[in-house]
Amino acid sequence: MPNRGSGVAHTLLAVPKFSLLPAAMTMFAIGLIAIIAVFVLYASGQSNLSVWLYVAAMLLPIGLGLGIFSVVRRR
Secondary structure: OOOOOOOOHHHHHHHOOOOHHHHHHHHHHHHHHHHHHHHHHHHHOOOOOOOHHHHHHHHHHHHHHHHHHHHHHHH
């Protein structure tokens, strides 16, 4: 009869999982700050903004999606 000890399953449970939630919250916060900056700059009369500001603003929905995925995956 083969050994059916805790072996591999026990060692896999001992490995800490990387949580996506802190990364998602960081991306969401950076995206939110970028969107606020876009609105403030546009309200101040500047219409030709940098591309990196729009790219940074895209971190908001990506962070939101990762946050939702992280919470759903935890349950």
